[in-house]
Amino acid sequence: MVLECKHVWEHISGYLDGTLDAAVLEDVQKHLEHCEICSAILDSTRNILILTADERVFELPLGFSERLHARLEAEMQGFSYKPRGSVEESDG
Amino acid sequence: MDREAMTATSENRNEAQMIASILAGNTHEFHDLIQPYERSVYSMALSMLQNEADAEDAAQEAFLKAFRSLEKFRGEAKFSTWLISITLNEARSRLRRKKTAKTESLDELNEGGHVSPALLRDWREIPSEALERQEVRLMLQDAIGDLPLIYREVFVLRDMEDLSVNQSAEALGISVAAAKVRLHRARLMLQKRLAPQLKQVMPKRRWFPWF
Ligand SMILES: [Zn+2]
Numbered sequence: 258m259v260l261e262c263k264h265v266w267e268h269i270s271g272y273l274d275g276t277l278d279a280a281v282l283e284d285v286q287k288h289l290e291h292c293e294i295c296s297a298i299l300d301s302t303r304n305i306l307i308l309t310a311d312e313r314v315f316e317l318p319l320g321f322s323e324r325l326h327a328r329l330e331a332e333m334q335g336f337s338y339k340p341r342g343s344v345e346e347s348d349g
Numbered sequence: 350m351d352r353e354a355m356t357a358t359s360e361n362r363n364e365a366q367m368i369a370s371i372l373a374g375n376t377h378e379f380h381d382l383i384q385p386y387e388r389s390v391y392s393m394a395l396s397m398l399q400n401e402a403d404a405e406d407a408a409q410e411a412f413l414k415a416f417r418s419l420e421k422f423r424g425e426a427k428f429s430t431w432l433i434s435i436t437l438n439e440a441r442s443r444l445r446r447k448k449t450a451k452t453e454s455l456d457e458l459n460e461g462g463h464v465s466p467a468l469l470r471d472w473r474e475i476p477s478e479a480l481e482r483q484e485v486r487l488m489l490q491d492a493i494g495d496l497p498l499i500y501r502e503v504f505v506l507r508d509m510e511d512l513s514v515n516q517s518a519e520a521l522g523i524s525v526a527a528a529k530v531r532l533h534r535a536r537l538m539l540q541k542r543l544a545p546q547l548k549q550v551m552p553k554r555r556w557f558p559w560f
Contacts, residue, residue: 263465266465266537269466269533269537270529270533270536271533297469298469298540300474301469301472301540301544302466302536302537302540302544304472304547305536305540305544305547306508307477308479308485308489309489309493309539310508310509311477311480312389313477314392314509315396316486317391318401321405322387324405325387325408325409326380328409328413329380329416330380332413332416332417333379336416336417337376338376
């Protein structure tokens, strides 16, 4: 089956995730072989996903870790989990 | 996220053992348990809330909740997945509190919409080193932040936090089919906005100006 460009676009996500049915995948691949526009759309999408997944996109603020662990430390003071196997208090 | 680093960290540690020890009273070990996830919890909160102070507060709150309710962690999911769903819920409830009618209707409107990608004739690979540039980082942050919430959530879980589509759907309380559709739209929306911007920001002749 010959796919039009706009039908190929519907499969970009599935193509990148490798979840397309074998038949659809074959049609998409055939289309990509001769369509530079769809190939460029696919390449740019893949590239953008690699960039957005990079941990440098969102930087931790200075001192984030220190403030977090200080707050946790304060929470831990006097904190204890209920002993294993204990039942909710029913009297009192 | 740095997927390889994340996997390596969780593989080299026995988190189940650490959690058992914390629950047995060694509460201070919680510091070590969460250390590899500080960045991903923060970046997730930031991408949802789009304000550094709110994101830091929400991230702290998520870690505190995880600490207090560690007994409820059953070990069927990975600890990181559990932590991410706590963070998601924390960010969502904060958004709900300050959400305006405007953003809500925008989200609804976009649900049925059709997204077309930006048309290009060729694409020159942009290496990750480009992220050393502040303007490139800001470009990506803004584009992610401007995604309607329903698309942003699934994008952050699947493509930034590396959850599977099934895990993302479960964390969001939506069907797998809906998660796939939203993820697809989120990706195309980002391509539509970022491809032309990134192309423009990368000079044609001097291809590695950041070295
Ligand atoms: Zn095409």
